[in-house]
Amino acid sequence: MFVSTYNNNGLNDTLMILFEKSESDVQEFSKSEDLVEIKNKETDRVVGYNLFNASTHLKDLTNGPVTLSEENINSLNELIKEADFKKTLETTGRSNFVVGYVKKCEPVEGSDHLSVTQIEIDDEKEVQIVCGASNIAEGQKVVVAKVGTVMPSGLIIWPGELKGVTSEGMVCSARELGLPQEADGIMVLDDGPEPGIEFKF
Incomplete structure (x- = not known):
């Protein structure tokens, strides 16, 4: 990556x-x-x-x-x-912004607003992402910025930890994607796109 x-x-x-x-x-x-x-x-x-x-x-x-x-x-x-340097680059051929399916969503212990989610992305792979949006819920289709993504703002998504809970990616709001934001919270997609499909702006 x-x-x-x-x-x-x-x-x-x-x-x-x-x-x-x-x-x-x-x-x-x-x-x-x-x-x-x-x-x-x-x-x-x-x-x-x-x-x-x-x-x-x-x-x-x-x-x-x-x-x-x-x-x-x-x-x-x-x-x-x-240059005789050792570390070369590899490519996965996959987009960093993908459709994710929220399979599990639970409150983070000790927090009044964070949720820990299990989200299906590429090839049925699941990632754990901590999300602070109030409208995140099990069963949603959402936009996931995977680890290694550079957001439109310039923010780089690295693996992290919130309240002692590991997080590998970010569930995006429309504003974070540089799109018009019609409501607070993360961007919830309709049921059409399958998990892992590239999200196109």
């Missing part, structure tokens, strides 16, 4: 790849030509790459969160190998 964003304004033609969260004060950097490897120096794990002059190496980049094509991933992997 990785997150990719492209900035041709403030960062001047730079593609950023993130594999995991890492605090800036524990990072170290290795540079080879236009590619920079970012490591967590405490764990020695590669947490990301920055690619400068990205448009000279990759095709069809647009500002903001980007889903890299297979061709662009292959080009990046070639640059990584040429």
